Amino acid sequence: MSSLAVQKAPSAAGTTGAAQGRPPLRRRIALVPTLTLVIGAIYTLLPVAWVVIASTKSGHELFSTFTFLPGTGFADNLKDLNAYRDGVYWKWMGNSALYAGLGALLSTCVSAFSGYALAMYRFRGREAMFNILLAGVLMPPIILAVPQYLLLAKADLTDSYLSVLLPQILSPYGVYLARIYASAAVPADVVEAGRMDGASEWRIFTRVALPMMIPGLVTVFLFQFVAVWNNFLLPYIMLSDDEKFPITLGLYTLLEQGANTPALYTLVITGAFLAVIPLIALFLVIQRFWSLDLLSGAVKS
Amino acid sequence: MTTARRRSYGVKGAPYAFLLPATILFALFFALPIGYAVYLSFRKVHVSGLGLGSGARKEVWAGLENYTGALTDSELAHGALRVLGYGCIVVPVMLGLALLFALMLDSDKVRFTPFTRLAIFLPYAIPGVVAALMWGFLYLPDVSPFYYVLEKLHMPQPDLLDGGPLYLAMSNIAVWGGTGFNMIVIYTSLRSIPAEVYEAAKLDGATPLQIALKIKIPMVAPSLVLTFFFSIIATLQVFNEPMTLKPLTNSLPLTWSPLMNVYQDAFRKGDIYQAAAEAVIIAVATLVLSFGFLRAANRRQKQEAAR
Numbered sequence: 001m002s003s004l005a006v007q008k009a010p011s012a013a014g015t016t017g018a019a020q021g022r023p024p025l026r027r028r029i030a031l032v033p034t035l036t037l038v039i040g041a042i043y044t045l046l047p048v049a050w051v052v053i054a055s056t057k058s059g060h061e062l063f064s065t066f067t068f069l070p071g072t073g074f075a076d077n078l079k080d081l082n083a084y085r086d087g088v089y090w091k092w093m094g095n096s097a098l099y100a101g102l103g104a105l106l107s108t109c110v111s112a113f114s115g116y117a118l119a120m121y122r123f124r125g126r127e128a129m130f131n132i133l134l135a136g137v138l139m140p141p142i143i144l145a146v147p148q149y150l151l152l153a154k155a156d157l158t159d160s161y162l163s164v165l166l167p168q169i170l171s172p173y174g175v176y177l178a179r180i181y182a183s184a185a186v187p188a189d190v191v192e193a194g195r196m197d198g199a200s201e202w203r204i205f206t207r208v209a210l211p212m213m214i215p216g217l218v219t220v221f222l223f224q225f226v227a228v229w230n231n232f233l234l235p236y237i238m239l240s241d242d243e244k245f246p247i248t249l250g251l252y253t254l255l256e257q258g259a260n261t262p263a264l265y266t267l268v269i270t271g272a273f274l275a276v277i278p279l280i281a282l283f284l285v286i287q288r289f290w291s292l293d294l295l296s297g298a299v300k301s
Numbered sequence: 302m303t304t305a306r307r308r309s310y311g312v313k314g315a316p317y318a319f320l321l322p323a324t325i326l327f328a329l330f331f332a333l334p335i336g337y338a339v340y341l342s343f344r345k346v347h348v349s350g351l352g353l354g355s356g357a358r359k360e361v362w363a364g365l366e367n368y369t370g371a372l373t374d375s376e377l378a379h380g381a382l383r384v385l386g387y388g389c390i391v392v393p394v395m396l397g398l399a400l401l402f403a404l405m406l407d408s409d410k411v412r413f414t415p416f417t418r419l420a421i422f423l424p425y426a427i428p429g430v431v432a433a434l435m436w437g438f439l440y441l442p443d444v445s446p447f448y449y450v451l452e453k454l455h456m457p458q459p460d461l462l463d464g465g466p467l468y469l470a471m472s473n474i475a476v477w478g479g480t481g482f483n484m485i486v487i488y489t490s491l492r493s494i495p496a497e498v499y500e501a502a503k504l505d506g507a508t509p510l511q512i513a514l515k516i517k518i519p520m521v522a523p524s525l526v527l528t529f530f531f532s533i534i535a536t537l538q539v540f541n542e543p544m545t546l547k548p549l550t551n552s553l554p555l556t557w558s559p560l561m562n563v564y565q566d567a568f569r570k571g572d573i574y575q576a577a578a579e580a581v582i583i584a585v586a587t588l589v590l591s592f593g594f595l596r597a598a599n600r601r602q603k604q605e606a607a608r
Contacts, residue, residue, distance in 0.1 A: 229428065
C-alpha cells in the first residue's frame with residue numbers, strides 16, 4: 001500500500017501558526033485560494049443538496065414551497081417509489097450493481113493480466129499491441145455500440161444481461177493504468193528470483209506480482225465500476241425489457257413518462273437521490289485508504 | 302537441459318497467454334464491430350417491386366451513397382455545429398476551472414482542502430443522466446430556486462431550456478461533471494514538481510501568482526494538453542445529457558447532437574447503413590480534430606523548447 005500511495009500534501013496551517021502566538025489571520029490562511037475552493041465546492045454540492053431536499057417534498061410541496069425548504073413527504077415518496085411497477089426501481093439498482101460490480105471485477109482481471117504482461121515481459125509486438133489497445137479509448141462509443149448491437153442480435157444475445165456486460169469488460173484505460181502500476185510496483189529482480197526458484201510464470205504472477213499490484217488494481221476496479229454504473233448509451237441501445245435496465249436507463253424512462261405527468265416528478269427526484277447514494281458512499285469509504293491521484297496514473301515509490 | 306529449455310519456452314509464451322483474454326475481447330468487441338460498421342456504411346437495401354415477398358429486399362453495395370447522404374444531411378450538419386458551439390464553451394471553461402482549482406489546492410496555507418477537493422471531485426461519481434436530471438429540474442421555473450430568487454428580486458427570468466441559454470445550460474452540466482476529474486489529473490502533475498524548483502523563485506521574491514503563471518503552468522503543460530485532448534473527444538460524443546433534458550423541453554430536437562442523430566437513423570428510421578456511415582464520419586472527424594490538436598500542441602512545445 002504505502003509503496004504506491006502518493007505522499008500527502010503538507011498541511012499548511014496550524015503547526016507554525018500556533019508556535020508564533022497569534023499572527024494575523026491573513027498569514028495563517030491563504031484567503032483567495034481557500035475561498036475559491038469553497039465556492040467551487042458549493043457549486044458542485046448545490047444540485048446534490050437540492051435533490052436531497054427535494055426528495056423530502058410531497059408532489060404538492062414541490063411546486064408550492066421554497067425549494068431549499070425541506071418538506072414532509074419523504075416517507076410517502078419512498079413508499080410510492082417502492083410501489084411503482086412492483087418495485088422495479090430496486091430491480092434497476094440491483095441490475096446496476098450487477099453490471100458494475102461483476103463487469104468491473106472481470107475488467108480488473110483482464111487489465112491485471114494485460115498490464116502485467118506489457119510491463120514485465122519484452123516480446124515481439126509489445127508496443128504495437130499496447131498502442132492498438134489504447135486506440136480503443138479514442139473510439140467514439142456510438143461507432144462501437146451500433147455494430148455491437150447488430151452483431152449481438154445475430155448471436156441472439158441482445159436484450160440480455162450479457163449484452164451489457166460483455167462489451168464493457170475490456171477497458172483500454174484500465175490496461176494502461178495496470179501497466180503503469182505493474183512496472184512501478186513489481187521489481188524485475190523479484191520476478192527473476194521467482195524464476196530461479198523454478199516457479200511457473202503463472203505462480204509468479206499470482207503469488208508475487210498480484211499482491212504488489214493490488215492498490216493499483218483497486219483504482220482500476222473503481223474506475224471501471226464508475227464507468228459501467230454511469231453508462232447509458234450501451235444499455236439504452238441493447239435493452240428493451242425494463243426488468244434488465246440499469247438505474248441510469250430506468251430513471252431516464254421514468255423521467256420520459258413523467259414529463260407529461262408532474263405527479264411522477266417526485267418519484268424521479270427521489271429515485272435520483274437514492275441512485276447517487278451508493279457511489280458517494282463508495283468514494284467516502286474508499287477515500288480513507290486510497291488516493292484520488294492514482295486515477296491519473298501517478299505513482300511514486 | 303530439457304527443463305531449462307521448457308522453462309525458457311514458458312517465459313516466451315507467457316506474455317501472449319496473459320494477453321489472450323484482452324486480445325479476444327478486443328477482436329470481438331472492438332475490431333469486429335468497427336470493421337462491421339465500415340462494411341455496413343458501404344451497403345444499402347435494394348427494394349425491387351413493391352418490396353413484398355422474401356426476395357424483394359436485398360442488401361447490395363452502395364458505393365459512397367451513404368457517405369454523400371450523410372454529408373448532405375442537414376440534421377447531421379446542424380448537430381455538428383451545435384456540438385462545436387457547445388464544445389467551445391465546455392472545454393475552455395471546464396479546463397480553466399480545473400486548472401484554477403488545482404493551482405489553488407497546490408498553494409500554501411490553503412484550508413479545508415480534503416473537503417473541497419473531494420466535493421469538487423464528487424460529480425465524477427454521479428451518472429451523466431442523473432446530473433442532467435438534477436440540473437434539469439434546477440432549470441425548470443416551477444421548481445428552481447434560481448427562479449424563486451430572480452422573481453423576488455424582480456429580475457428578468459430567462460428560459461434556460463431554449464435558444465442560446467440552452468447551450469449554457471447544457472454546458473454547465475458538462476462543466477459541473479468534468480471539472481473534478483481534470484482537476485485531479487492537473488493537481489497530481491503539479492505535486493510531482495519538486496519543491497526546489499520554486500525555492501529559488503521564492504527567494505527572489507516572486508509572488509504566488511508569478512510562480513503559478515511562470516513556473517507551475519508551463520510545467521504542467523503536458524497534462525493540460527492531455528486533458529484537452531480527452532475533453533475534445535468526450536465533448537464531441539455528447540449524448541446522455543441532451544437525451545435526459547429532452548423530456549423537459551420542447552426546444553431540444555431529437556437530433557441535437559450527432560450521436561443522437563446516429564441513434565435516430567439506426568433505430569427509429571431503421572436505416573443502419575446511413576447510420577453506420579454517419580458513425581464512421583463522426584469517428585474520423587473526432588480523430589482528426591483531437592490528433593490535429595495534439596500535433597499543434599506538440600509543435601508549439603518544441604518551438605518553445607527551441608527558443
